[in-house]
Amino acid sequence: ARKRDGKNGAQVYNSAILDKTRERAEIETDIEAALAANWFEAHLQPIVDIRTGACNGFEALMRMRHPRKGLVPPGAIVSVAEETGTIGQIGNLILEDAVANLARISRIPGMFDTYVAVNVSPLQFDASLPVKLSTLLGRYAIRPSRLVIEITEAVLMHDNPEIRRLLDEIRNIGCRIALDDFGTGYSSLSYLSRFPVDIVKIDQSFIRSLNNGDDDIDRRNKMLIEGIAAISHKMNCHVVAEGVETEYQRSTLIDMGIEYAQGYYFARPQAIGDVLTMLNADRSGDRIDSIAS
Ligand code: C2E
Ligand code: MG
Numbered sequence: 553a554r555k556r557d558g559k560n561g562a563q564v565y566n567s568a569i570l571d572k573t574r575e576r577a578e579i580e581t582d583i584e585a586a587l588a589a590n591w592f593e594a595h596l597q598p599i600v601d602i603r604t605g606a607c608n609g610f611e612a613l614m615r616m617r618h619p620r621k622g623l624v625p626p627g628a629i630v631s632v633a634e635e636t637g638t639i640g641q642i643g644n645l646i647l648e649d650a651v652a653n654l655a656r657i658s659r660i661p662g663m664f665d666t667y668v669a670v671n672v673s674p675l676q677f678d679a680s681l682p683v684k685l686s687t688l689l690g691r692y693a694i695r696p697s698r699l700v701i702e703i704t705e706a707v708l709m710h711d712n713p714e715i716r717r718l719l720d721e722i723r724n725i726g727c728r729i730a731l732d733d734f735g736t737g738y739s740s741l742s743y744l745s746r747f748p749v750d751i752v753k754i755d756q757s758f759i760r761s762l763n764n765g766d767d768d769i770d771r772r773n774k775m776l777i778e779g780i781a782a783i784s785h786k787m788n789c790h791v792v793a794e795g796v797e798t799e800y801q802r803s804t805l806i807d808m809g810i811e812y813a814q815g816y817y818f819a820r821p822q823a824i825g826d827v828l829t830m831l832n833a834d835r836s837g838d839r840i841d842s843i844a845s
């Protein structure tokens with residue numbers, strides 16, 4: 553790129569900031585409208601037994617169904633909602649939608665034991681969360697172990713005793729804790745020893761770099777994933793590999809002793825109606841991996 557003189561550079565910079573500001577303001581407006589008109593929904597992505605492809609549970613992923621823009625993914629929404637403080641309201645809606653959908657899925661024969669995993673923002677971790685969870689579980693008659701709370705290392709980062717107490721309380725209710733995007737933070741391994749965790753989700757960046765290239769980097773990446781899985785198992789955690797997209801990745805992960813996976817290779821996140829259709833088709837003989845992608 554051509555080196556700009558100071559003045560021109562400043563103009564470009566200013567207009568970039570202006571675009572960012574407009575974009576952010578627009579997301580803020582969309583969030584307000586979405587809360588008022590009920591545009592938030594929890595889509596569900598199957599978490600499968602990696603060997604058989606059988607659906608073990610689901611991750612609830614927030615979507616905004618915008619009447620003009622269509623389905624908006626959570627990326628930009630979550631960070632703006634965390635800044636403006638609306639993440640609490642959105643999070644409550646997603647939690648309720650996820651548990652309500654789990655209750656509907658439970659009525660399909662063979663699905664009475666599946667679980668749903670819900671992403672919870674650090675800002676949702678306040679003293680009212682455990683009561684919210686148990687109220688919700690009671691309302692939909694869901695056994696607590698079927699609700700998994702997904703947290704990222706951002707929740708644990710400050711080693712706050714209040715957070716520790718809340719995690720213990722949530723586990724005392726009977727819900728399980730999953731550590732999301734594992735391996736991407738600053739001190740991932742130490743969180744495993746300091747906090748009660750039931751499920752480790754290996755971040756998709758590790759899975760993405762699993763490819764056929766039989767070079768040194770590939771071999772080292774494999775050892776790293778295998779090591780993470782072994783440590784997690786030693787800590788009595790289940791392991792879920794995120795972002796599995798190819799048969800090569802699937803079979804390599806099986807060889808490493810990983811039991812569960814999630815990714816486009818098996819199924820994409822879907823609205824509840826499509827999930828119910830898929831599960832009913834599955835019952836009548838089709839396997840879930842034949843419906844993937
Ligand atoms: P996450 O919790 O790590 O969720 C996994 C993301 O990977 C999802 O993106 C999912 O659609 C995507 N994914 C699944 N399989 C594949 C694959 O095979 N390949 C690729 N490339 N991607 C795959 P999504 O739905 O856009 O969500 C992004 C992030 O937004 C989530 O990452 C989570 O951190 C956050 N998020 C989603 N829903 C909520 C929510 O209700 N509350 C909060 N606080 N955060 C949420
Ligand atoms: Mg997650």
Ligand code: MG
Nearest residue numbers: 732733753794
């Ligand atoms: Mg993740």
Ligand code: MG
Nearest residue numbers: 704732733755
């Ligand atoms: Mg993520």
